[in-house]
Amino acid sequence: MKTNEERQRPIAVFDSGMGGISVLKELYRLMPHEDFIYMGDSKNAPYGERETEEVYRLSKGWVEYFIGKRAKAIVIACNTATSAAAARLRAEYPQMPIIGLEPALKPAALAYGGTGRTILVLATSLTLREEKFKQLLAQYRDKARICPVPAPELVELVEQDDIDGARMDAYLSALLSPYIDEDIAAVVLGCTHFPFAKHAIAKALGRETEFFDGAFGASKQLKRQLEKGQLLADRNRPGSVLIENSTGSPEMLSLSERLFAK
Numbered sequence: 001m002k003t004n005e006e007r008q009r010p011i012a013v014f015d016s017g018m019g020g021i022s023v024l025k026e027l028y029r030l031m032p033h034e035d036f037i038y039m040g041d042s043k044n045a046p047y048g049e050r051e052t053e054e055v056y057r058l059s060k061g062w063v064e065y066f067i068g069k070r071a072k073a074i075v076i077a078c079n080t081a082t083s084a085a086a087a088r089l090r091a092e093y094p095q096m097p098i099i100g101l102e103p104a105l106k107p108a109a110l111a112y113g114g115t116g117r118t119i120l121v122l123a124t125s126l127t128l129r130e131e132k133f134k135q136l137l138a139q140y141r142d143k144a145r146i147c148p149v150p151a152p153e154l155v156e157l158v159e160q161d162d163i164d165g166a167r168m169d170a171y172l173s174a175l176l177s178p179y180i181d182e183d184i185a186a187v188v189l190g191c192t193h194f195p196f197a198k199h200a201i202a203k204a205l206g207r208e209t210e211f212f213d214g215a216f217g218a219s220k221q222l223k224r225q226l227e228k229g230q231l232l233a234d235r236n237r238p239g240s241v242l243i244e245n246s247t248g249s250p251e252m253l254s255l256s257e258r259l260f261a262k
């Protein structure tokens with residue numbers, strides 16, 4: 001049986017920067033009575049261009065940080081850090097519920113598998129080259145035409161608050177031009193920064209397409225896990241959300257707040 005104090009502890013969420021805020025929004029929507037602490041590690045972004053070991057080391061540092069803050073669960077709101085570090089961290093901290101993010105290829109393939117239409121998977125280079133994604137791809141490769149598209153600069157454009165400017169449009173039209181003649185049914189946003197660029201992606205593709213991301217699935221999974229562990233907060237007031245950024249920069253904090261409020 002968990003104590004009342006344990007149930008009231010915050011849920012910790014981290015990402016390499018702004019991206020995880022797209023997950024934090026979903027978590028807060030689903031569990032509005034929980035307290036959240038968010039760390040955007042913009043100082044070390046992008047994780048997707050680093051080596052696996054480095055991303056593991058950075059992620060472990062955040063897990064330790066949040067244990068120091070008495071978090072009751074940790075959400076790795078980053079597909080890249082999940083691929084690079086989640087399995088090791090779960091083995092090292094078996095008492096701590098650790099939830100990760102993965103590209104939402106499964107729901108996209110279930111929706112469009114067998115139609116002969118194309119599914120684009122936009123993610124970081126590291127996510128796409130890790131074993132976790134290779135296994136996911138192997139599971140659904142026969143069901144749909146799946147095209148993995150590494151999109152590293154998209155992370156930086158979101159970090160620089162260049163979400164709907166000319167640089168974003170130019171980058172996306174060059175990135176997506178090889179697929180423009182394909183019959184694209186869906187785009188999997190396999191990096192938590194990318195939901196913020198959804199409108200620009202739709203504009204670059206110039207057609208209706210369905211987007212899939214992992215935020216809702218991960219949030220539901222955490223809620224289930226907290227329920228099972230009797231760790232859901234049982235307070236009446238709305239939960240609090242504390243957003244931090246490893247740069248300590250007021251501009252980055254204000255961008256984080258704006259993206260959260262969007």
Ligand code: DGL
Nearest residue numbers: 016019047048079080192
């Ligand atoms: N937001 C992260 C993800 O979901 C990674 C961005 C980065 O490369 O730092 O993959």
